[in-house]
Structures are given as structure tokens and as C-alpha cells.
Amino acid sequence: MSTDALDRHAPAQSGIDRALGLLDGFREHIEHVQPTLTGLPVLWVRRERIVEILRHLKAPPASFSMLYDLSAVDERLRAHRDGLPAADFTVFYHLLSVDRNEDLIIKVALTGGDPNLPSVTRVFANANWYEREIWDLFGITATGHPHLQRLLMPPTWHGHPLRKDYPARATEFDPYTLTVEGQQTEQEALKFEPEAWGMQRERDGSEFMFLNLGPNHPSAHGAFRIVLQLDGEEIIDCVPDIGYHHRGAEKMAERQTWHSFIPYTDRIDYTGGVMNNLPYVLAVEKLAGIEVPDRVKTVRVMMAEMFRISSHLLFLGTYLQDLGAMSPVFYSFTDRQRAYKVIEGITGFRMHPAWYRIGGLAQDLPVGWQQLVQEFLDWMPPRLREYELAMMKNALVRERTRHVAAFTTTEALEWGVTGPNLRATGCNFDLRKQRPYSGYENFDFEVPLGQHGDVFDRGQLRIEEMRQSLRIIQQCVDHMPAGDYKADHPLTTPPPRERMLQHIETLITHFLQVSWGPVLKPGESLQMVEATKGINSYYLTSDGNNMSYRTRIRTPSFPHLQQIPSLMRGGFVPDMIAHLGSIDFVMADVDR
């Protein structure tokens, strides 16, 4: 293990001590302190006291103000549990403190045929959807949850797909057929019942209008449905309905090798391209103990930032289109075409290059890449100036977006909002600065902040972020380190080709690694990155196999959508459309 890897564990030990100190009053309820490669303290606590413990941790002095993630693991087939408390299912709560820049993972062991635990929605409002998700996908009941319904699967679904005894492949089931009767049943099941959500149908003798927006609506950015309870144009309440884009990526990870899962990550946030590869390969490299060369780190940063710009350009065009401006999308897509010229030149693909590899990159930068990137870097700044002048300084846009759908930092943290949407409220939390990964500490850039957390700030901030990304890419062009594009490590996949034909041993190793995939030691690792839409992380559990035992993908857009009702109550319909445009989500990033 290199010294760098040891350093990664050092903060974890002090973190464990601090976490144990914060939970001094609950010592007898802590069952186990789990050593992991996540770099975070992981504590197992008793199910009965989970609500009190989380409430204690949320309040000062611990002030873990954000429930960053909540999900579960089906432990029943896990072979390497090494002293972990007995469990059929584990539920984990990932807490994040923005003030102290510290995290804590709390785990609860569940046993028996009917796994259940108390709901924590009274402590963290955003636990609502996460608990519905673990009910839907694992069949774990959160007792006391206000509305424990399926979230991702259709209401008529049977079974809990992420359980280990549930088949993964569509081809293991009967082929899909749609009959006239089945069509009617499904459509009937999707019908909205206001009573089920505790909504009134009328007030003072006048009926409310229930407007069904989606799952296919031009301004919903994909297959997203939201049902609005309207009094005239005022939104009394609304219920987002997701799951129309659930591709089962987490289940997919349990049957693809570590290596062959990389292309699936591209399609999580499908405007983010290789940005999605980054947290995954970094997490796998932690498990494998690979330290990559500086050139790999810098190329990864450069391509990730290219995709941040391309994603923000898509955002800018659609955001202004949702506000009623027709032409910006034509401008920004022209720029995107230029960005794709660079991306395609280097990676050979437009949207989903799947270009990062465990321990390196698919290939080295092509000859003449500097000029290609430089052309783009010279093209963009005048365009961004033009956008600012023509769009963000436009009086109509300003009037339309200022103070619309505004929220404060406290509200944002309560709902688990991250990324540009959080920074638009003035909260300075950017993982590239706070917890640098892949060599971001070597770059000179600023973190743009907003003030009001409204639709305008969210738009303006992303233009500024594009400028900073250009600065980062310029530094990559100017100071690209020389060296290998793959780490010299036995688990680098695929291994360097030059070494393949030296003797039969290297050939066999190469063959096994490419056909079966690399085998990683048992353990758990986690990597968070500042992706295009917020914090994206992969929490990997390895059971000593050539594929993952459980892959938890935490995506930023999921909490952003969950926040909508709390924000839109009392607002107007067009404001909601403006808000949807401004939070920049794609449905694959919500439903995975």
C-alpha cells in the first residue's frame, strides 16, 4: 500500500473518534465500528434507537444537517462479512455536515422475513422518497412513513427487484406483451387519487383543478410526471411521480464485471458523459489500491470539465426555452457541436464515451489534441459574454426569474440539494475545493456563488461555472504532465497491451482480466464527485468477486425533484416550469 493510500485512512481514524465522541450518550447502542475504504466513519447502531440517534446527530454540536443518502443492502448472500453484526438486510444513512465538511455513515442491521425499521421522515424531510425507494426495491418497511407507496416501479408491480432472489434480466421473464385490457389496467392504476395523498377535492364549495403534467410534457425534460392541485393558476399542492425512467442500473452492476459496468455509468446522467465514469473508477481504484499517474488524473479532469461545459450549455438552452426564449437553444447547441468535436476527437464518441478505465484511460491523447482543445477554449469566452449580454442581462429574463422559486441554504440542506443549486443560495460547498479528488487541488479556479437561490441565480451561476471550467481546461492544456495513460498495477483493466505478448503468464493474466474481469478484494469504498448537476457518488460493496455485490448510485437530481412540492406550494404554474428549467435535471439521473 502506498503512503498516499495510508493517508486516505488517517482522517478516517480521527473521524471515527470524533463520531464516537459525538455519540457519547448512545455508546451502548453502537454495535460495531466497521473499517472500510470509504474514508468515512461507519457505525452500526441498534434499530430501536435510530430516530433518536439521527435527531441527535442533526442538532448541534454534531450538526449533520444533510441526509445525503439512504439506501439498503441485501446481505443474505454476502460471503465476507468479517465480524459485521448479523443481518439479512442493512439500511445505511449517509449524513453530511457542510459546516464541518465531514461525513458519517450509520448502518442498521435488519433480520427476519419482514424487515422493518422506524421511519426517519420526522427528522429528515428528504428521507421520504429514499424510504419509499427501499420499500419498493427491497421490501423494507419504514414504520410511520406518511405514504409508503411504490416510487420507481409501476403501482401494479409484484416483488422487490433489488432483492438477491429477484431475477435481473428481462429475458428471464416472459416476453413483454401489451393487451388492450392490460393497457386499461395500467392506465387506471396511474390515475391520481387526491384522497390517497390527503388532498381535498374542493374548498369553500369550489372545486380544485387537478392537472396532470407528464409523463410526457415538452417542459418536463423527459419522462417526469407531476400532478398539480390548482386553484386558478395557483398551485395549492403538487405530487411528483417518478420511475418512468428506471433502468435498474444498480441491479445491472450486480451482474456486470467491474470493468464492463463502466458504459452503464455514462448513461446515469446522460448529459454528463465521462463525468459519470469518474466517481465509479475512483471508487473501484480505492478497492483495488491503484494509484494512477498524474497524466491520467489531469486528462480525466480535462474531459470531465469538457462535459461539464457541454451539460451546462444544454442547460442554458433549455432553461431559456422553458422561459419562452426560442433562439438560445440554437446558439448553445452550436457550441455543443464544437465541444463534441473535441470530445469525439479525443475519445471517439459523442455522448457516452465510457473512456475511463480502472487504473487509467482507454487510450492516450491523440497527436494534435492541444490545438483541438485550444480552438474550443478560444471560441467559448466571447460566446459566454454574448449569452450574458443577450440573455441574462435581458430585462424580460430578469423580471421573469428574479425571486422566483427561491430557497435558502437551510432549506436546500434539509432537502439534500447539492451542486450549483446549493451554491446559488450562497453556500460555498464544492467538492473540487472541499475534498479535492483526481488532482483538483493543483488547479487554480474559483467557486462561483449566488445570493438569492432563485431561478436567475441558478442560471447565472452556471454561466460563471463554464468560465471556471474553461480556466481549468486551459491549465490542463498548458501543463499536461507526461507519462503513462495507465497505472502500473496488476488490477489495471485492460492491462497495458505492450506487456501482453512477453510470455505465456502475462498473456493468461491479460486474457482472464479481459474475459472474466478483475477480481477485487472484499471491502467497501465510496467516491463522491462534483458532477454536472450536483454531488454524484458510487458506494461499492465488493464480496471478493469479479463483480460488485452492491452498487449504490447516489444521484443529485433525485433530491432536487423531491424538493419541488415544498417550494411550489402557493406558486404559479409558469413559475414551476421556470423552476423545472432552472434545477437542471435529467430523468436517468433521478430514476437510474
Added chain:
Amino acid sequence: MPYRLTRAEEEQESSDRYPMGRRQSSEEYVKSQLERNVFTGKLSDVLNSAVNWGRKNSLWPYNFGLSCCYVEMTTAFTSPHDIARFGSEVIRASPRQADFMVIAGTCFIKMAPVIQQLYDQMLEPKWVISMGSCANSGGMYDIYSVVQGVDKFLPVDVYVAGCPPRPEAFLQALQLLQDSIQEERRPLSWVVGDQGVYKAEMGSQREQKRSQRIEATELRTPDKL
């Protein structure tokens, strides 16, 4: 040219399952054309191709997207690719005003009944382009929540390969659809002909271009731009 017949009103057999209507290949159509005299044969040909020419050059797409492919489809609508060159820039947000639907993205089991409803709401004549591997066959998503190809319940006219296909591929699909529309035979009026929809068997591009493609023996290495 071999034709395929779709009857609009089908006698009820097993047709409670989508896609509705029965498809059969039809030799009779060609025979009946031969039996007719030269003059009326030519006249209906002229009329048909005039109507088809109009139809194929003003195809209005339905603004419908499911996932990643929709981004590339939208890219085809913007200025660098400019779909207006092919007469298809009039995106309609309502299925009732649209001529064709592009299944751009993964077809989910939760979404399938919704897609069917939207398709039913489109008026004849209507066409379907299946864009991308997911819509063609499920693609890389052989997983519990995904329908393995939209043709499990919708009749598809053109399949576009790719994950996602480039905007140029979508534009080519549009042109292929136009070619097939030009060859189509639909009833010219409710009193003329047998009211069947005859679609030409256009053949797979893969087979048509095979000989041309295998001629390429030297491919560019990826280490140069």
C-alpha cells in the same frame, strides 16, 4: 416491389394485443395492378405519388423523448444539423397534430402503456421511428424494468442503430422514412380501392451497403486526429 398490407379495420381474431391490425405480404396487389387497364393504372400512380410527395416532405414530428437519444434527436433539430432542410422542423407538442413519433430512448414497462396511448391519439397516416438500441431491442438494458424493443407493441417503420445514434443517423432515418412513404399505397378516397395500407418492403440498409462497407480494409488508427 413486394408490398405489405395493413388493414385499418381488421376482423377480430386475436387482436386484443398490440400492435393492432394484421400484416401480410401481398402478391395480389401487384396482380390487380396488372389486370387494370393502362390508363387508370397510370392515373392512380400519378395521384398516389403526388399525394405521397406531399406527405413525405412535410412530416411533422411529435415532441416525444424518453432518454439519451432524445438529446441527439434534439441536436438534429438545431441549427448545425437543421432538420428544416427535410421539411420536418414543425415539432408538435400534441400527438393529434403530429405525423410521426420517434421513440428516442429506452422503453420502460412503466412507460409502455403511456406510449401506446399517445400513439393511439395520433391520426392516420402515422409512422414510427425507433431510435437507438434500447428502442430497437432493449440494447444493453436486458433488465427487469425495460421492454426489449418497442416493436413488442408498436409497429415500427424505421430502426436506427446506435447508442445513441448520431444526429446524422437520425436524419438518414428520416430520409429512409420519406423513401418508404413515397412507395406507400394508401386509399386515395373512402370509395376508391380496398382501404388497405400497402407498405413497401424497403430492405435492410445493412445488406444493401454490405459490399460497399467490406471494401474498406484500412481503418484510421485512434492515435491521430
